[in-house]
Every structure is written in structure tokens, then in C-alpha cells.
Amino acid sequence: MAEIYQYSVAILIGVAIFGALLGLLRLQHSRKMRSAKGLIRKLEGTAVPVVGTEELPEKALQDGEILPLRPSLYGIPYLAWIITSLVIPSVFLILFFENLTDPYSPPAAQSEAWIAYRAPAAFEFRGKQVPRHQLLIPKGTLVTDADRSLVQEALRNRERVRPESVLGTLLIVTIFTLILLYHTNFLYPRSTEKNKNLILIYLMILVVLVCAKASLFYEVFSPYLIPVPWAGLMITVLINRRIVPLIMLITLIFVSLASQFDFGLFLVLLSGGLVSGSWVRQARRRSELMAASFMVGLVMVFVYLCELVLTGGGLGDAFPNAVAALTNGIIAALLTLIFLPVIERLFDFTSPFRLMELLDLNVPVLKDLFFKAPGTYQHSLAVANISENVANEIGANGLLVRVGAYYHDIGKMFRPEYFIENQMAGENLHEELGLVASAAVLRSHVTMGVQLARKIGLPGAVEDFIPQHHGTSTIDYFYFKSKELESEIKSERVFKYPGPKPQSKETAIVMIVDSCEAACRLLESRDDETVRNLVSRIVNRKMEQGELDHSGLTIGELKKIEDTVTHVLKSTGHQRIAYPSDSGSTQEGDSQESSLRVVRRRGAPEKQSSG
Ligand SMILES: [Fe+2]
């Protein structure tokens, strides 16, 4: 009883520490979001200075440079191998835990066994052969003197494991771990773009395996409670549901090694893992996750009963196991909701629930954007609506795209008056600026946006949209104008956005839609052909410039994107300024709108060539 008491105290302390940590994280997050106003004011002081008609020295531009982007801890491919080489022995240690250290102390005679006592290794006792993992004392029975000496003998022999069993297990673990590594890296490159995904996958496998060991060896809880559905849910919500079946299969192969290949258990847990991966596809709210996990529980019970009928097992023992299977499904959602905030913070993951919070237009940053740069706010909403449709069309993450589009231009709130969508008719502040200064102001909406995103704690996946929606594209108008004027500034870099180029399909979609939406406002008519030509010119130009090289978009997907963007843009219509249709170039991005306006004001020719 003393042990149960000690364990209970340990669990309580653990839960208390965990709860406190969780509370602190939430508190810190909400404080950051609340204090957004103050942070914005502070950043305003550091905004790129506008110095009238004088050209800014190149040095001043580089001060706001944001390359390299976020310092990455997991950037190198070798790391995947290092992590894997740590995981293989870890799985082995968990599987052979009872042989490496005393798994339990011999129970006192005449006491009740509070765990099941099993033989760590095969041994001989009073002329009888006792196989490995044979039950010595069932859980909950009264321990006799004979039981006690049996356990003592088992412990004396715990290290005597057959070498072929060690070698076989090690080989199976190595082969399947390498298969997992291969598939996650090559078949699902996007899932393991960052090694943190691989770490999360391994972490889930190890946690499930420790639980399997506690359940199968000590019978602490029913094996139908092994949290495989929870692992499936976590990976679905945080990484990608397409990768779930493979991970579930390999996790369960390891669990099978611990359960002496119990195929019935394998089937029930596999059904839970697979269903959790497919049912929560659309879960954007916590209630949907709860409903989905209830269905997971029901499917597990159904598979368990089918397996029982098939193998001719008695229905008498079925009830406790069926209840355990149902509970397993239900607690999967609860555990997911408890662990999500911690994992999100630790590894900088972004769950759909966090994204849903960021979609709230009452978030202080978006409210501020609305008041300071109403035109940019409207533009962001339009880009978000179109981009989400496009993303859903090609199977990318529509929710992430929508959130990314909401925040992609937040940096414009520092100098809203320099972007045409916020200008009153007839005003143009770029007239007073030199070319380099104008380019610097445009560039600064990216650098300032990233700084603001970091200050208010936007998730990395959302922050990525800010620098990547312009990639390393050139601010063409000012660049070509400076060439035309044979200006002293020869460096193209002065007229380039800092990058990086879009690193995912999602950011590439926002890059394309951002440019198309801005350019389309200048069209005179929005008939199918005009819009289609404009969109395909923009996409081609992005491809020529190599901006889409790292996005992972295929030619087929680009075609689909063109079709969807054309379809949406031609059916939403308001016109503003005539677009010079034969300029031989595309007006790219929101910033290029300003360029066009500048051309008009300065009385430059209508048909300008911006590259
Ligand atoms: Fe922008």
C-alpha cells in the first residue's frame, strides 16, 4: 500500500507542475496579445526613416534586414539520422527494460499483488520450464511464500535472455525505424521539412511504447487503453493526416513485440489509430475533436467485438475490454487538448485551434490594421478569401493560408500612407521620395511585419507568410527607373525584398494571389480572357524569377491555381485605374500598385516597362 501512496503523491505533484506550466504558457500568450498596442507603438519608433528627397545610404537599409530568418535549431538533414540513431536504442531499452534492471522487488508474503508479476526471462523452477513473460502472480491476488520464491528465482535469471531474441528484436526495430525515416523524408517531404516533426513522431512512438509496457507487463491498466488513438490525433492535428497510417502501423509493430504478437489487440488499436487520423480531418473546433474521438471509441469497440466473434472468444470478459476501448477513444481528445498547448509552444507547431483563434478579427493587431490601414485590411481579407479557395482546390492547408493572408501585410500599418490602397485620390507621398527611399519604405513592410509578428508571438508558420509573400522579387518599377535614370545605385539588392522565397505551397499561393488581386484592381474589364492572361503572366513571371522553386508546387497544381484565381477574380469586380495592357510585364504585388500611381503622378509614359 505504501507504494501506491508514494505513486499517487508523485502523480499529483507531476500533474500540479504540469498544470502550473500550462497556466504560465497561456498567461504569457494572452499577455503578449493584449499588449500588442504598446508593442506596435514601440516598433513605430524604429520604422525605416523617411528622409525627404535624399537617397538613403545602403547601410541603413541593411539594418532592418531579416535574413537569416528565424534561427533554426533543426535545419540540417544529418540531424534526422542522429535523432533516429537515438530512437532505435531507446525502443530497444523500453522493450527489454525488465531484463536490464530489476523490474520489481519481490512482493511481501500475505500482501495483495498491486501489479502483475511476470517472468522477465525464461527460467527453470523446480524442474519446470517457465517461459519469458509468463504470469507469475496475477494482479490483485494474495501473495504466498511459494509465489515469493518463484519471483525471487525469476529475478535471479532476469538477464538470461536468448541472444537470438535480442538480435531479432533489434533488427526488426532498426528495419522498421529506417522505413519510417525513409517514408517521412521522401514520400512526405512536407511533413518532415522540419526535423521537429520527426522528433514529435518519435516522441509519440516512445510514449505509446512506455504505456504499452506498463499495460502489458505490469497490467497497470487494460491494454485496450494503450493511447494509440491519442498519438494518431496529435500527429493529425500537428503534422499531417496522410502520414498517420504509416506511423500507426510501425508503432503497433513495436507494441506487438511487447505484447508477444497479440493480433487481436493489434487490430483494435490499429482501427483506433487509423480512424483518429481520418475522422478529425475537418476538426477546427474542440467540440468537433471530442465528437470525432467518440466515434474512434465506437469503431474500436466494434472491431473488438468482431475479433472476439471471429476467434470464438467468450462474450463474458468482453464488457471491461469494450469499455476500455471506448474510453481510449474518448480520452484521446482530452489528452490531445491537454498536451497541444505545451507541444505547440515547445516545438513551435500550429494546431487548427490556434489558427482559429488567430482568425478572430477582434485580435488587437487586426483591429489596429483596420484603423491604421483600412485599405490594406480590405486587401488582406480579399487575398484570404481567394487563397483559401485555391488552397482547398489543390489539397493544401486552407485554414493556414487564410490566417497567413490575414497577417501577411501587417507591416504596412507602420507607413500605411505609402501604399496605394490606403491613399486618398490625388495624394502620393512617393513623389517626395527618392527611388531608394521609396523602395526602402516598400521593403520595410516585410521587415517591420516580421518584427511585429515575433513581438506578439505569432506562430512561426503564420510569420512565414510575411517575408515569403514577396520572396526575393524585385521592386521592379523603382529598379528599372533607377536604371533608366542611370542612377549611382547599381545594386539590385537595394530594390529587392529580403526573402526568403516561398518555402511551402501555402506561402506560394498567397504570393500568387496577392499579386493577382492587386493587379486585377487595375483592369478595365474583367472578362475571362483578360483576367486569365493577367493571372498566367503573373504566374509565369514568378516561375521565371525562380520565386516558386522551393514551394513544392507542381505544374498541374499551378494550372489549377490559375484556373481558380481567374474564376474568383473575374466574378468579383470593381475597377479603378486602367492597366497598361501591352506593357510587356506584369504589375506584381501590392507594392507595384504604388509604382503605377507614381508613374502617373510623375507624368512618366503610360506604357512603362517594369520588367
Ligand atoms: Fe506585401
Ligand SMILES: [Fe+2]
Ligand atoms: Fe499584400
